[in-house]
Amino acid sequence: MHSEPQVGGALARADAVAKRLVRLEVNGAGYELAIEPRRSLLEVLRADLGLTGTKEVCLLGACGACTVLVAGRPVLACLTLAVACEGKPIVTIEGVADGHALHPLQRAFVEKGAVQCGFCTPGMILAGKALLDRNPHPTAAEAAEAISGNLCRCTGYAQIVEAIVSAPSLAADTPGQPLPGTLDSGPYLMPELGE
Numbered sequence: 001m002h003s004e005p006q007v008g009g010a011l012a013r014a015d016a017v018a019k020r021l022v023r024l025e026v027n028g029a030g031y032e033l034a035i036e037p038r039r040s041l042l043e044v045l046r047a048d049l050g051l052t053g054t055k056e057v058c059l060l061g062a063c064g065a066c067t068v069l070v071a072g073r074p075v076l077a078c079l080t081l082a083v084a085c086e087g088k089p090i091v092t093i094e095g096v097a098d099g100h101a102l103h104p105l106q107r108a109f110v111e112k113g114a115v116q117c118g119f120c121t122p123g124m125i126l127a128g129k130a131l132l133d134r135n136p137h138p139t140a141a142e143a144a145e146a147i148s149g150n151l152c153r154c155t156g157y158a159q160i161v162e163a164i165v166s167a168p169s170l171a172a173d174t175p176g177q178p179l180p181g182t183l184d185s186g187p188y189l190m191p192e193l194g195e
């Protein structure tokens, strides 16, 4: 005889399969999280770990604002399951600076005026960093290709490409120096204002 499943039992079974214990390594720190397998890496980074530097925009894989590095490769966190990242090092924008000292690419973005509203910037930085990590002296064409999946509504892209190409020489000229306005030197002030 067919019997209807108990509602409570169904809910209990759903709950039993809903979450999985996952170990993630984000910006060098280990996290053990009980998460539903359907959740995106973007959701987990922002909601569970409080790493809101990774931006949530289209959620369709169309804008690149959610770009992070997984095992050194740029991925769209909105289209990546968090559980699929277990055992792979993840780098978000919060992990790019060295303490209070900005990464040379971050400094280049400021110096070249590649940041306006800033909403695309974390994804742009990670896409650019992935390129520089495998190709320390990219051409402008290579830089443009590296950010070709990232949309920017403000800059027109030229400053972003220029920042990526110039970052290696900036690193060589002024290694390890924080920009004015980082936490080492007080409130943020634009360098071109001379303050």
Ligand code: FES
Pocket (backbone or CB within 6 Å): 055, 056, 057, 058, 059, 060, 061, 062, 063, 064, 065, 066, 067, 076, 077, 078, 079
């Ligand atoms: S939010 Fe992921 S690509 Fe737009």
Ligand code: FES
Pocket (backbone or CB within 6 Å): 114, 115, 116, 117, 118, 119, 120, 121, 151, 152, 153, 154, 155
């Ligand atoms: S700086 Fe505004 S979207 Fe790129």
